[in-house]
Amino acid sequence: xxxxxxxxxxxxxxxxxxxxxxxxxxxxxxxxxxxxxxxxxxxxxxxxxxxxxxxxxxxxxxxxxxxxxxxxxxxxxxxxxxxxxxxxxxxxxxxxxxxxxxxxxxxxxxxxxxxxxxxxxxxxxxxxxxxxxxxxxxxxxxxxxxxxxxxxxxxxxxxxxxx
Ligand code: HEC
Numbered sequence: 201x202x203x204x205x206x207x208x209x210x211x212x213x214x215x216x217x218x219x220x221x222x223x224x225x226x227x228x229x230x231x232x233x234x235x236x237x238x239x240x241x242x243x244x245x246x247x248x249x250x251x252x253x254x255x256x257x258x259x260x261x262x263x264x265x266x267x268x269x270x271x272x273x274x275x276x277x278x279x280x281x282x283x284x285x286x287x288x289x290x291x292x293x294x295x296x297x298x299x300x301x302x303x304x305x306x307x308x309x310x311x312x313x314x315x316x317x318x319x320x321x322x323x324x325x326x327x328x329x330x331x332x333x334x335x336x337x338x339x340x341x342x343x344x345x346x347x348x349x350x351x352x353x354x355x356x357x358x359x360x361x362x363x
Contacts, residue, residue, distance in 0.1 A: 238343035239267065239282040243336035251333030254326055263314065266337075276314045279354040283339030283347040290335035297327045309357050 241248065255261065261270045265280040284293070296305055297319040308315035319327060339347045349360040 235340075235342060238340040238347075240338055240340070241333075241336045242285075242338060243333050247329065247333055247336065250329050254322075254330055255333075258319065258322070263316075276310070277354055277357075278310075278314070278316070279351045280347075281334060281337060283337060283343070284351075285335040285337040286339045286344055287348060287351055288335070290331050293334045294327060294331035297322070297330055306355060309355075 243251070255266065260266065260281070263276040263278045264270060265282060267282060288296075296302055299305055300318055300320045302316045302318055306316070319330070322330075345362065349362075352358075352360040
């Protein structure tokens with residue numbers, strides 16, 4: 201074998217070894233975790249199941265997304281309830297659900313049949329359960345601004361301008 205040929209073999213060998221080591225190092229360094237689903241609830245099982253029944257009974261998911269799901273036949277551009285407890289306080293939510301005219305609190309941009317119906321006719325206990333449960337629907341800090349933006353855009357139909 202000529203000297204030049206030897207050198208080429210050595211070089212090819214070196215490249216192979218380096219690339220194997222590099223790949224191994226790369227795999228070992230995939231430490232950047234998938235941040236996962238940002239929404240969670242701090243509610244007790246008891247509160248969740250009581251609220252779950254009310255949410256079904258009053259068809260909230262006809263219009264709202266909750267844990268990404270809503271009634272698939274509906275497509276009302278209403279704000280998602282995911283993370284709402286990081287945007288609103290329990291008192292605010294209770295007052296909103298107790299309002300005879302929720303549109304005095306949040307004006308609607310939708311046709312009458314899609315706007316938020318008043319829940320003022322529900323017994324106080326049910327409005328309290330719903331408010332407590334909604335307040336427990338939190339969003340991780342890293343997704344808070346995005347959630348705020350989505351809620352704003354759904355509510356107003358306008359582009360969100362962060363302050
Ligand atoms: C007919 C569709 C509809 C149903 C049913 C409905 N909502 Fe709404 N909701 C809306 C719309 C639309 C808005 C946005 C305000 C508006 O346009 O009236 C809204 C707003 C809200 C907000 C305020 C969101 C924010 O941005 O702060 C909360 C909280 C809420 N709804 C909870 C509920 C709960 C809980 C139920 C069930 C008990 C429910 N909604 C049932 C359509 C609905």
